[in-house]
Amino acid sequence: MDLLTPLYPAERLHPHFASLIQPHVGRSYARNELLRWLNGFPNRDGKFIEEFQTTFNSSFWEIYLYAVFREYGFEFDWRYCAPDFVLSTPACTFTLEAVTANHANDATPEWAGKLTESFFDSIEFNELNRVAIIRLANAFISKSRLFQDKYAKHAHVQGRPFVLAMAPFEQPGFNLQAYRAIEALLFDYYVDEQEYLANPDAFPYGPEAKSLGSVEKDNGAEIELGLFKGSKFNHVSAVVFSNLATWGKIEAMSGNPGAFVSSVWSSPDGLIPKVACASEAPEAITDGLRIYHNPFATHPLPGEVFRRGGVVQVWANLAEQTLVGEQAEACLQSRSVLIALRTAPDDPI
Structure with missing residues (x-):
């Protein structure tokens, strides 16, 4: 599948x-890494190239998941067009649907915002997270x-865990939400970064979680939080989530000697900042991945399916209204990449 030869007018x-596809030496490293991710991925519906070139994020998320x-080492069953993946593992066979949270029709797309110093200085985390929660909920x-209306009727889906893989691309600076929005949506477990930053002395043990109950949309409608705190969505076994499966992941794994990766990792001793060149392979493709298990799932996803160092798995302790995380003290928290680009007109696409 040739993803990189442009097939459409520039305005599309x-x-x-x-x-x-710009002719920079640095871009060639990223393109090669993308093609490594893509190796063996089928263009089942004949629309994937068009979607990748014209809408990008949802297709990129599917490539990352693949x-x-x-x-x-999962086995893929490509006989079925829906859900997106039918996967076999030693623990079970399960189905998975990929989805991205995108900007509202009248909102600024994530790619259009200018992430300047003033943008970061003026960020309001509660508003950023409110928007993220709303778009993730949608x-x-x-x-x-879609599962209840269509997928549940298919024999290859019935009796198996069904997983949603969700990625946020809903606004400029979306990666700053970390996992606050998804945990609020699924478990009504919200860490108020803004409250903590305004008065850190009031929280000697760090930011604390609280229940919001709901968030209000711009039109005044309320979105109830805690989708995994009851049986209404018991057909969704788990949610796979990453706010770090972005183009920065490609750059960090590209091996580009001109790409410098600044990242923060959690550890039992606290947060550890690291700076490395991409040629030093500073992170793995699974770093930043989080799995949220539904305690009410009709067909639970076994924990061993995604168990791996650096991959955080989360279960709810409903009795204590807390979350229990596996690998939460040894994982990638954030990452930014600085690239030195050098123009090379003959650099092959």
Whole structure:
């Protein structure tokens, strides 16, 4: 599958794709890494290339997931067009649907915002997280309905765990939400970064979680939080999530000697900042991945399916209204990449 030869007029190309095919030496490293992720991925419906070149994020998320599942050694069953993946592991066979949280029709796309110093200085985490929760909720509910209306009728889906793989791309600076929004949506477990930063002395043990109950949309409608705190969505076994499966992941894994990766990792001793060149392979493809298990799932996803160092798995302790995380003290928390680009007109696409 040739993803990188432009097939459409420049005005139709997504800004990320247009940037990807620019003739810079640094871009060649990223393109090669992307093609490594893509190896063996089928263009089942004949639309994948168009979607990658014109809308990008949802296709990129599917490519990332495919590369992750290949890294795990899962077996793919490509006989079925839906859900997106039918995967076999030593623990079980399960189905998985990929979905991205995207910007509202009248909102600024994630790629259009200018991430300047003033942007980061003025960020309001509660507003950023409110928008993220709303858009993640829209994505979750739409795929939940699709499962109930269509997927649940298929024999290859019935009796097996069904997993949603969700990625946020809903606004400029979306990666700053970390996992606050998804945990609020699924478990009504919200860490108020803004409250903590305004008065850290009031929280000697760090930011604390609280229940919000709901968030309000711009039109005044309320979105109830805690989708995994009851049986309404028991057909969703788990949610796979990453706010770090972005183009920065490609750059960090590209081996580019001109790419410098600044990252923060959790450890039993606290947060550890690291700076490394991409040629030093500073992170793995599964770093930043989080799995949220539904305690009410009709068909639970076994924990051993995604168990791996650096991959955080989360279960709810409903009695104590807390979350229990596996690998939470040994994982990638954030990452940024600085690239030195050198123009090379003859650099092959």
